[in-house]
Amino acid sequence: MKLCEECHKAAAAVFLKLAVNNKVTETHLCPACAAKKGIGLGLETGAFNISDIVGNMSGYFKDFLPPERKTLRCKDCGLKYSEFKETGRLGCPECYVIFEPQLTELMARIHGAAQHAGRAYAGGAALKLSRAETSRRLEELRAALKVAVAREDFEGAARLRDAMKALEGRHG
Amino acid sequence: MAEVIKSFRSHVTWANARGAWPDMIFSTRVRFARNLEGFPFPNRAEPRQLAEIRRLALAAAKDSGLFSRGHFLRTETLDQLEKRFLVERHHVSHALAASVLPSGAAISNDEDLSAMINEEDHLRLQCLNSGFAIEDAFKAALKLDEALGRQLPFAYSGKFGFLTACPTNAGTGMRVSCLAHLPALSRLGRMPAVLESLSHLSVTARGIYGEGTYVLGDFYQISNATCLGRGEEEFCENIDRVIRNLIRQEIAAREALLKGPLKLKTEDAVYRALGLLKHARRLSYEEFMQNMSLARMGAAMGWNLGVDFSTFNQVTLLMQPAHIQAAAGRALNPDERDAYRADYLRGKLA
Numbered sequence: 001m002k003l004c005e006e007c008h009k010a011a012a013a014v015f016l017k018l019a020v021n022n023k024v025t026e027t028h029l030c031p032a033c034a035a036k037k038g039i040g041l042g043l044e045t046g047a048f049n050i051s052d053i054v055g056n057m058s059g060y061f062k063d064f065l066p067p068e069r070k071t072l073r074c075k076d077c078g079l080k081y082s083e084f085k086e087t088g089r090l091g092c093p094e095c096y097v098i099f100e101p102q103l104t105e106l107m108a109r110i111h112g113a114a115q116h117a118g119r120a121y122a123g124g125a126a127l128k129l130s131r132a133e134t135s136r137r138l139e140e141l142r143a144a145l146k147v148a149v150a151r152e153d154f155e156g157a158a159r160l161r162d163a164m165k166a167l168e169g170r171h172g
Numbered sequence: 173m174a175e176v177i178k179s180f181r182s183h184v185t186w187a188n189a190r191g192a193w194p195d196m197i198f199s200t201r202v203r204f205a206r207n208l209e210g211f212p213f214p215n216r217a218e219p220r221q222l223a224e225i226r227r228l229a230l231a232a233a234k235d236s237g238l239f240s241r242g243h244f245l246r247t248e249t250l251d252q253l254e255k256r257f258l259v260e261r262h263h264v265s266h267a268l269a270a271s272v273l274p275s276g277a278a279i280s281n282d283e284d285l286s287a288m289i290n291e292e293d294h295l296r297l298q299c300l301n302s303g304f305a306i307e308d309a310f311k312a313a314l315k316l317d318e319a320l321g322r323q324l325p326f327a328y329s330g331k332f333g334f335l336t337a338c339p340t341n342a343g344t345g346m347r348v349s350c351l352a353h354l355p356a357l358s359r360l361g362r363m364p365a366v367l368e369s370l371s372h373l374s375v376t377a378r379g380i381y382g383e384g385t386y387v388l389g390d391f392y393q394i395s396n397a398t399c400l401g402r403g404e405e406e407f408c409e410n411i412d413r414v415i416r417n418l419i420r421q422e423i424a425a426r427e428a429l430l431k432g433p434l435k436l437k438t439e440d441a442v443y444r445a446l447g448l449l450k451h452a453r454r455l456s457y458e459e460f461m462q463n464m465s466l467a468r469m470g471a472a473m474g475w476n477l478g479v480d481f482s483t484f485n486q487v488t489l490l491m492q493p494a495h496i497q498a499a500a501g502r503a504l505n506p507d508e509r510d511a512y513r514a515d516y517l518r519g520k521l522a
Contacts, residue, residue, distance in 0.1 A: 077212045088339075089292075090213060090335075090338070090339065091212050091215065092211070092216060093207065096335050096342075097329075103332065103339060107332065107339060107342070107343075107400060107401075110339065110340055111343060111401050112374075112401060113400055113401020113402070114401070115331060115401060116329075116332055116333030116342075116344075117343075117400075117401055117403055118343060118344035118346070118400075118403050118404050119344070121321065123325055124323055124326060125323055125325070126325065127208070127210060127228060127325060128228070128231075129224070130224060132220075133221075136220075
């Protein structure tokens with residue numbers, strides 16, 4: 001009898017086979033662990049998404065991602081590169097800028113390419129943020145502005161002032 | 173009893189067995205993963221940010237005009253049965269149903285379009301069509317994507333395309349999938365080899381089965397394994413080729429099941445399954461799926477079983493646990509459900 005590869009206790013009843021870019025992963029799970037991973041019976045997981053399962057296999061990206069210094073992290077959302085390696089999830093759009101060299105390598109391995117070749121996107125309308133969200137963001141910018149001025153980072157301060165002006169003119 | 177469920181129709185358009193090859197391809201789905209610029213992805217966003225994203229997304233969905241008389245749902249206002257119902261209906265994932273953070277969904281009136289909000293990504297935009305209909309589903313999903321993309325700033329880079337929480341979804345952010353019913357290949361034990369061959373074609377086949385049995389109705393979800401580095405149409409064409417090939421193999425398997433001594437065995441299995449579906453007094457969902465699969469295969473072979481594909485497809489949805497309770501109008505324990513399911517099914521097949 002094959003044991004569940006997740007809990008190592010119950011008998012495996014669900015066999016899951018995934019193939020990503022010629023790398024085949026096989027997993028045997030008991031019904032309880034399969035359900036936890038959102039793998040239901042028959043039809044019911046219509047919103048199936050490979051990353052739900054791949055992402056849940058801890059360390060999946062470890063084999064694919066290059067090592068990097070421990071301190072590397074996203075300046076916007078604070079996600080550490082090491083956390084990304086662990087979870088397989090990025091924290092925000094800026095992560096793609098900060099981790100670009102590493103992601104380029106990862107993309108080449110999982111997609112067989114690292115350059116988008118689909119539809120281009122020209123950008124949508126500016127967000128109509130709620131009053132609460134706008135004032136919260138303004139507050140954050142104000143605090144950042146104070147720090148920039150104190151540091152005599154006048155370029156940064158100018159950018160923050162522009163951002164505040166743009167934000168003030170757009171809620172509603 | 174759940175008000176939200178009552179607002180959904182009992183007949184589901186995308187399960188009406190229209191489109192090409194309805195006997196083999198139950199439905200076709202195209203989805204785009206999208207995120208909004210200026211917010212962290214859901215896994216790192218704070219609840220108030222998620223609430224703001226949902227407010228923006230629901231407003232954009234309403235303004236798009238594609239969801240008129242549709243459903244605009246906030247997950248935390250739904251009870252367990254309602255969530256389960258939406259999962260069974262393919263509008264919401266298990267992950268979204270389990271979420272305790274601000275999330276939601278917009279679902280069009282005839283249920284072919286939906287937008288999941290704050291699941292793994294801010295938006296999962298999907299179109300679900302009956303039968304083998306990749307081009308139609310792609311066009312409709314693209315229309316939804318473009319409509320929302322005009323109103324909301326999507327996170328995008330020239331290099332990595334549309335940016336998503338998981339790098340496996342970046343690029344086009346697109347997943348095309350067909351739900352294939354392959355009972356003959358399963359019966360002949362050919363599915364492991366078929367799945368193996370698919371793994372070399374940049375295609376993911378989700379085959380989940382109790383070892384050595386057909387308990388899950390022989391349904392397989394076939395989808396593109398990668399979504400970056402090629403154009404959307406190219407990814408569609410690849411899946412299209414793979415599905416056409418699968419259809420040919422299933423047809424060959426059906427022919428094999430009707431040859432020589434196998435013929436009587438196949439007929440016996442199909443009619444026994446039909447008899448069980450029509451006369452059982454207790455029926456679990458798994459047992460229903462197993463027998464429905466065989467009976468449906470008989471219908472696919474052109475035998476006059478008195479039940480058409482549309483009915484088979486509709487009952488495949490309607491016999492699921494939350495749907496059974498919705499039909500009963502109250503919560504049922506598993507034993508009551510099995511009894512109710514058997515009665516309900518007899519009514520539908522009569």
